Amino acid sequence: MTYRRPYSVPDNELLRLEKLKDYQILDTHSEDTFDKLALLAAQIFNTSSAYINFVDKERVFVKSNVSMLLMDDVPRAESLCTIAIKNDNVTIFTDTLTVPELISNPALPIDDVRFYAGAPLKSPEGHNVGTICVVDSKPGEATEEQLTMLKTLASIVIDKLENRLRYRKSIESQVNLMNITLHEIKNPLASIKLANEIISKSPQSVERMTENIYSSVSRIQSKLSELLKQSELEDKDMMLSVEEVDLKEMFVRLLNNFELLALRKKQVIEFHCDENLPKIEADRTKISDVLHNLLSNAIKYSYHDTTIKVTAREAGNYVHIEVKDEGQGLNFSDMQKLFTKFAKLSSTPTGKETSNGLGLSISKSFIELHNGNIYAMSPGKDKGTTFIVSIPFKFNKTEELTEISEYN
Structure with a gap:
């Protein structure tokens, strides 16, 4: 593992934060699905604690907390996850007190966190938005099989977030399509209303206005048909x-x-x-x-x-x-x-x-x-x-x- 100082940020920090914002996961309540994944991670490593964390600009939001500590977030400078998101593989410290770079950083709680293993939550675009990590107050070891399983759990978390994102975008697309269609129907309806008023004030215009009304009704029918067709398509363009x-x-x-x-x-x-x-x-x-x-x-x-x-x-x-x-x-x-x-x-x-x-x-x-x-x-x-x-x-x-x- 290539270690970097915890105060530095990833090169793609702005894009990473945008992707994190897209997931709309920050400051949400705990959820059974994520909590079970964190619990499974703790069981795999036989550790006292496990977390699913998302690294925001200045803090780390704790989505799932399998520990005796009650916390919703911690300052970014005080979290080992700040280091873990800068690595594409699992970040592991078997004993934090033997790592000089960690000892020299007074903000990190290495007296309480002796063992740490964190797998990055990598989006399909390659942005590490957080980690699923296991923590213990005593030094520990990890096998390759355990680290592989932690990475698998991380991919499940991302799959869950991506599915939610696709669903939300699908709903937004349907709403936008409906808004567009309703707006387009407004125009021919206004034309029908105007044509009717012109007829009432000028009977000699019946023939010309009847044609306009027929055309407007046809447009409304066409728009409704188009809405039904496009709602069935995967591509909403x-x-x-x-x-x-x-x-x-x-x-x-x-x-x-x-x-x-x-x-x-x-x-x-x-x-x-x-x-x-x-x-x-x-x-x-x-x-x-x-x-x-x-x-x-x-x-x-x-x-x-x-x-x-x-x-x-x-x-x-x-x-x-x-x-x-x-x-x-x-x-x-x-x-x-x-x-x-x-x-x-x-x-x-x-x-x-x-x-x-x-x-x-x-x-x-x-x-x-x-x-x-x-x-x-x-x-x-x-x-x-x-x-x-x-x-x-x-x-x-x-x-x-x-x-x-x-x-x-």
Whole structure:
């Protein structure tokens, strides 16, 4: 065993602490599963004490305690586990009083701990987050078979933690998928409500609004079907259904859906599009959701009697889309967390509308799946905001798969 001084930390300390945090094991109650493993370790070595410990930044948290001592944690400098996590094999001291480096460290309790054997709890990434160790107040010996069994117990602890982590991530993935789907359903529901109000105020628009209602209902059915399908997949990443999309036609449909909402605030929506704008290869529903969200936000956060300008133009191999409003604008703090889920921004709806803080984060993920980009510009508070979206005309599926792979 290569011995290192106890006050030094592993080279991968930051990554190690991140992995320990991911396990969410610190400051949890004792559990029968872990306690049985610690007890088995004590029985294998025939020692008076055994522990399952996790080494945090400044302390060692005691998850399982098979001893007469009552303690939940100890300072990191006072634990031999601080040394053990810096070794990939079992760290063993048959008699601590014969090790000069330990004797010279007054913080270590070597008068009470004469025999120590600790196997690191190594994560699949190679981070030693803690130990399963056996301790005795008198010197002792250990056979190779005992040390091998201690390493096996350490691997069982890690397997347990990894299974919990996978389960938790699976649940989080399902919840995120559900949130995304519910958010996407909100848009067509809003379109149905607007179309119904337009029909009640303007009977001659029945034919046009009926088509919008039918389209919105179809989108809801599609989203629910997609949710059921994706919930059955092991890979929860969103996949795209790519087809040719006429953006000009899509914008006209969206503007028809939003005309009543804008009129309520006496807002004017100006739309400018290149006459010969080529069609793009994209997922029609997801791009529509993005544009719907940007236009909805522009109306929601803009003041009454203002103008919203929407433009779409060709820019090299990309279509360049801008949604510019004369609303409340963004401050520096807003810009830092703009596309974060459930972010609380300084702007508030000007017509008592509601917001769940998911729209922009979902829009960003949809645009990035298309190998595009989305960002915002604002001169400052009360000076308006411009959202810019760039999407390639040709969709490169290889790039999409590469990005998904890198994300995983």
